[in-house]
Amino acid sequence: MSEHPPQTLLKELCNQRGLDIPKMVELFERTADEVIGKGAKNPTCSERTAKRWRAGGVNPASLSPDTRRVLEAMFSHRVTHLFAPPPQPDPHAPAFDLEHEIDMTARDAQEDASAMAAASVSDTSLDQLTDDVMTLAREYASIAPAQAFHRGRVLQTQLQDLRDRTQVPAQQQRLLVLLGQATALLAASAFDLGAFDSARRLARSADLYGETSRFDPLRAYCDGILAYIAYFTGMPADAVAKARRAQTYGGLGDVARRRLLAIEARAHGYLGDVQSAHQAIRMSEEVESGARDELHDGIGGEFGFTVERLAMSSSSTALLVHDPAQAERSARKALDLIQQRPADRRSTHVLGGAAADLAMARLFVNDVEGAAEALLPLWDIPADQRVTGVLARTGQIQHFLTQPSFRGAVLPGELRGRVEEFTRTATAHQLTGPALLQLEA
Template identity: 40%
Template sequence: MSDGPRTLLEQEIRRRGWRGFRDVATAYDSTARSLFPKNGPTLTEATYYRWLGPGTRSLPRPDACAVLERLLGHPAERLFGPPLDDDPHDTYHLKELIQMTAEEAATDARSQAASISELTIDHLRDEVAEAARAYPVRPPAQTVTTGRSLREQAERLREQTRVPDQHRELTVLAGQASALLSVAVFDCGELPAARSLARTAGLYAEVARDVPLQAYALGTLAYIAYHQGQPAEALRQVRRADALGSGVGAQGRRRLQAIAARALGHHGDREQALSLLAATDEVLAEGATDDLHDIGGEFGFSAARCLMSAGTTALLIGDAESAKKASRRALGLARVDDRGVAAKAAVDLGLVLLLAGELDEAAEVLAPLWQLAAEQRGTGLVQRAGRLRAALADPQYRDSPLALELAERAEDVLRSANARPPLAP
């Protein structure tokens, strides 16, 4: 049997990193339910292996074709045809070929240079920034691959220069790539590795004396500690970041304040958590800048993210009205620009409504959760899906068909994200 894919269908399955029938069936069935809420097709193991097996392939039923087209982004006729090759007339593949060619040419040019050109460093800086800005719309696993490559490029270039300014700049870029890696690995559910990468980013920042990067790395360590049920450790890391003094812009301070508020709420310090929540609007209005957080994307902390986190904290300390208000505002701001934030805000809002017995309205606001692709569901969202599933098990919803349907969809989110049991808090 050949190691290469025989069809575009098989090729697309491999490109997404799905490992066998279970992963494919989870994504397929989730897409089918979104297209056909009542009587959608399901993928059986026999059908899966028939589609990928050798021999002549006839197209599936129209509803199955519709699911495959939505899931994989190609017409069904094309999916059951040959895989993409280097055909210059294949528009889909041409974009990838151009990108690969540009990267190979840049690598070859760098290897032949007697010294590092400033243009080379500029190019790497742009790549790191682009990876950070694209993070909200890319699967975390893809950023793991990209971030690793960027860090390795920065390290190779550091070894080729003795110019102090260039060495420092490349140290910062290696640290930024490590910081981005730590967040992506966290969203893949690997918290110990994420913590190690965040510390690595912090070490790069210390060497380069880059305060914003130090603050970001410490904030990530605090965020990881919070999700591991260690609020005291989370607060310790935030205080270390605060002790760095000036140099951190408004978005960086927003991020640290949001993490601290959530940790305080989990720690039981309701008064201080409420105090930080009350200052949310004031923090949103601040305009100080820095070279890291103003890149945006994952390195930034937008108003939508700030409000989403405020809603989560309010929910944690039992302030339902504030949670509802902040989550609605976050949902409105993030619906287009950051679907991951929108999905988190939607679940928080749904939880508030469920606690108030408003099942029908909760079902309506949860749409962003179901619409988010399985590969983009990170750890924070998976934990929320676990809390949503628990809330739907309340006795008041025991005999509700709608509650049962929502609970099943929440379980689908947990399965599709290859989630372990939700972590504390």
């Protein structure tokens, strides 16, 4: 006994597409979202309703306009035709219905494209976040580290949200790189605030983003931060190892290598390895291959390493190896270079660090008046921009001025009190540990 033919065209189309009642209900809801887009106010279709529609005997005029629109979008037929009996096949028509096959192919393609679009994010949004990360990196030196941390945290949250929304490989790769850059800036600001444990964790997280995205310049930058942290927490040998490891990554430009050699030189100085310290300083000043990379050169800013920052770092290394003459020359060079930049582009970190190094170099030769003059730019640095590197240097000065040879003298006492007040009133003071790398005459 043969099966009865479908009572409606709607049921026949469902049979052709393999749409049972649950699948028809699911397709109705999905199409309603696409065609009507009223959320909770979209028309609905229960399994009972779907079964009644397929059976026939429904007056199309009883349906709401939105329901009719959804059904017509689903099946590419007028509702009056869908609820009518299916047309009788033409015995002379070809067995293969080309028009129907084309229609089905087009609808399948549309559904697949819609699903892919829903699993991607706007390239415009990615472009804007790329600009935002770059802007933060380039403005970093002239804003307070707490402000930089807040802005970096907002960027990190936005980037994580987009990463969860896209399945497009190219967008995933781009977001991994941006997340790594934003997290590295968070690590830098945490370090500048004296939160060394958190800075270390953030730097390692940024390094993982760099490893996953195969972006070696970011990994080298993160190793540099880890080397800084090791240096400032009394582990100079570890700092040397990390700086050297960072130099083994491929694709690094001259700026990256200059930065890492300067960090290595400072760590050698802390270890008392005078020869290696001088060699690393010389190599950092002679890097001139013309190589560039996308991070240290392409973005720059906090990811870069300016000539004045190199000079300041060299002055600190010279102090560690007890070479006050070289320390004064390098500190003066850093201060001269930074004065050539517009006021809103000057790094308070470099300005304060170089001024403190110059003062320390003069104290080494008992020039207290010269030290007081060198410190004049320091007093204008706002409390919220007195970063770890500056506070560590002022801590050295404060400690140096407690030596017996300065006791009872008026100017050393006044200078020591002013340096102590500068450190005490710094916003980051409560996060910063005791001054490290104390220097002795």
